[in-house]
Amino acid sequence: xxRVWKSLTVRYxxxxxxxxxxxxxxxxxxxxxxxxxxxxxxxxxYSHVLRKIRECARAxxxxxxxxxxxxxxxxxxxxxxxxxxxxxxxxxxxxxxEVLDKMVMRLYEDMIAGRISEQNFNTMLEKTQTEQTELKxxxxxxxxxxSDEVQLANDAKQWVEAIQEYANxxxxxxxxxxxxxxxxxxxxxIDEDKTRHISIEIHFNLxxxxxxxQVTA
Numbered sequence: 626x627x628r629v630w631k632s633l634t635v636r637y638x639x640x641x642x643x644x645x646x647x648x649x650x651x652x653x654x655x656x657x658x659x660x661x662x663x664x665x666x667x668x669x670x671y672s673h674v675l676r677k678i679r680e681c682a683r684a685x686x687x688x689x690x691x692x693x694x695x696x697x698x699x700x701x702x703x704x705x706x707x708x709x710x711x712x713x714x715x716x717x718x719x720x721x722x723e724v725l726d727k728m729v730m731r732l733y734e735d736m737i738a739g740r741i742s743e744q745n746f747n748t749m750l751e752k753t754q755t756e757q758t759e760l761k762x763x764x765x766x767x768x769x770x771x772s773d774e775v776q777l778a779n780d781a782k783q784w785v786e787a788i789q790e791y792a793n794x795x796x797x798x799x800x801x802x803x804x805x806x807x808x809x810x811x812x813x814x815i816d817e818d819k820t821r822h823i824s825i826e827i828h829f830n831l832x833x834x835x836x837x838x839q840v841t842a
Contacts, residue, residue: 635667644668647811665811665823675797677827678805682792685785693781708771715767718760725757784829805829 638644645667685692729750736746788805812824 664821665825670809670825671797673825674802674806674809674827675794678788678791678794678797678801681829682788682790682794685789686792689782689785689789693785696781696784711767711771715764715771718764718767722757722760722764725753725760728753729757788829 635645635647638646646664647667647670648664732741732746732749732753735741736743741749791801791805794801807828807830810826810828812826814822814824816822
């Protein structure tokens with residue numbers, strides 16, 4: 626199964642009784658040589674999203690703390706190895722920055738003492754400072770990412786609080802979707818017998834793990 630990053634658009638089928646569907650914008654414009662259709666019925670997607678919102682809301686109402694803890698623990702387990710590798714890389718970069726700071730001081734001392742020319746000093750200083758700037762930007766971004774991961778628990782709790790009020794929702798509107806959902810991703814796999822397997826990912830705002838469901842068409 627491959628991830629599809631193309632946008633979907635709403636259109637009607639050419640059947641005797643036209644149905645409203647979502648289909649790939651690229652496929653509609655350029656045909657199957659450029660992308661698959663990864664079509665899904667509008668009503669199917671609508672009902673799926675509505676049902677998932679209600680399911681998540683009711684689970685959160687039953688035991689919101691447990692739901693938040695499961696989300697946080699799952700994400701932390703998946704990201705622990707990546708986080709540890711990032712920590713090691715950042716530590717090496719920070720140590721290198723310290724070395725470069727000392728190099729700048731030695732360069733200055735060597736120039737004052739006449740051991741290197743001012744031209745060589747300026748050339749070496751520029752090279753050293755360029756590396757310093759790049760490393761500091763890399764470390765800053767890395768530390769920010771690690772800090773964002775620490776927010777997983779807070780995000781999970783906020784999501785549980787936000788979703789609870791939708792336990793009995795009966796219809797969707799733009800305000801609800803914009804508040805709750807960041808994106809919906811549709812995957813498609815077609816068997817040799819032309820059976821279409823659709824996977825729907827609902828990425829909720831604040832919720833670090835998407836809701837996924839398989840649909841056979």
